[in-house]
Amino acid sequence: MSNSSQSLALAPANLAVAISNPGALGTIEAYISAVNRLPMLSAEQEADLGRRLRDQDDLDAARQLVMSHLRLVVSVSRQYLGYGLAHADLIQEGNIGLMKAVRRFDPSRGVRLVSFAVHWIRAEIHEYVVRNWRLVKVATTKAQRKLFFNLRRMRPDGQTLAPGQVDDIARELKVRPEDVSEMEVRLSGGDCALESPQGDEDAFTPISWLSAEGQEPTQVLARRDRDALQGVGLEQAIESLDPRSQRIVRARWLRDEGGATLHELAEEYGISAERVRQIEAAAFKKLRAALAEQHEALAA
Template sequence: MTTQTQSLALSNNALAMAVSNPGALGTIEAYIGAVNRLPLLSQQQETDLARRLRDDSDLDAARQLVLSHLRLVVSISRQYLGYGIAHADLIQEGNVGLMKAVKRFDPDRGVRLVSFAVHWIKAEIHEYIVRNWRMVKIATTKAQRKLFFNLRRMRPDGHTLDPSQVDDIARELNVRPEDVSEMEVRLSGQEMALEAQHDDADGFAPITYLADEGQEPSRVLERRALDDLQGSGLLNALEGLDERSRRIVEARWLQDEGGATLHELAAEFGVSAERIRQIEAAAFKKMRAALSEE
């Protein structure tokens, strides 16, 4: 058994578990030290293992490809330590991207796995950061994601951008100036707890001044008045009409489906359509007067 094979065999249990949980080896430093001791694969070894995985679905070959590239994930994840997310979490998500890359890798394209995997590792880390950096998702579109991962680096000394700087960044990243300004505002914003965090706080928290306007007394009274008008008020107004006027209003406007036309009611009462329209107008005027007295 070669030295490389022995090293990979010894790593089988501990590091295989650590792929999904970098803290499984005790500390993140222990994990990084362990993956850095794993030997690299030659191009021929990598190609042979990839073919075994592609042609025979050999999971042991996939394991060796993943383990030999864990140090790549560690290296890439260090680039994203400034987002306030634990290094172990970044490595864990990067490992997910590495496994996706191994699954899709084609050894016959003449490209090394390390080059192919970089995109997948970064994509998983990017998605995790965007999803967890703030309680409210800060970037959803492609342009917003591009700005999220570039704007902090491109802002001079972290200061507010002036219009010319906004235009320069928009031109360089091929996005709209409005998108640059909007993302700058989002990055500058801070989350605020709805309620006071401590018992001795001065109470000036959003919960003290944000109100449900729907429960304001005047709104409640308005809804009650509207319900009355649509219920008993309407019935009382209809009862104040003569039989013919009430029949015309009900047939025209209070049917579940397709009210009667002026001509249909004209035929029913033996008068002209214009006369039906006049009766209807007079009935509405009388009903409005009755409702205003409610």
């Protein structure tokens, strides 16, 4: 076994764990320092390990190929630090891409693993960035992802693009100007906190109106029906009564300046106060029945 292979075979066991969790060594700096101390493989060593993995499914060969290229993932991941995502997370996703590349590596094609793996590493990091940069995805198709990463790089200081700049970028990237403008709008948007920061009770945030019970659809419909019954619906129900019943209901309950008493209406119609009360009770019963029919009609 060569010196490089011996060094890889003797690498700390916890570094192997750190491939899937760069924070396992304590700090990201400790992880980077550890992977940078691992030796690189020569072309002959790499080809031999690749053949062992391909022909014998040798997992130790796969481990050595992965370990010797961890520094490549660290290098590629640094290019994506401007997206506000944790470096350890970027490295972790890149390591997944590296392992996928090692599994597909074929030394008989005469291509070094580093040239092959870099595309897989970037693909995994790209997917992670697009998936986690915003709550709402800004790019879903392959073309949109390509435009997303290129446009972030080409926008001067993140400023709004002038029409001429949009056309120049569209020509360079071989896309439509409308696609550039749409992606610029997506990049310019930001996430909005649903709730106010802790301790800031005066701040007005979306949760303030999202939780308003009065705007819940069933509440809105109930208010609409109630308003309809109390307005036009009530008037129609009253008009279905006989004239004397209408007069008693209106005089008792619908006058602005105080309702008439039972004795006043009894004197007006030449009947007893008890008889006025009975007519009023019968009128209310008919009104409730008429309003119930209207409510059923509205619900239907």
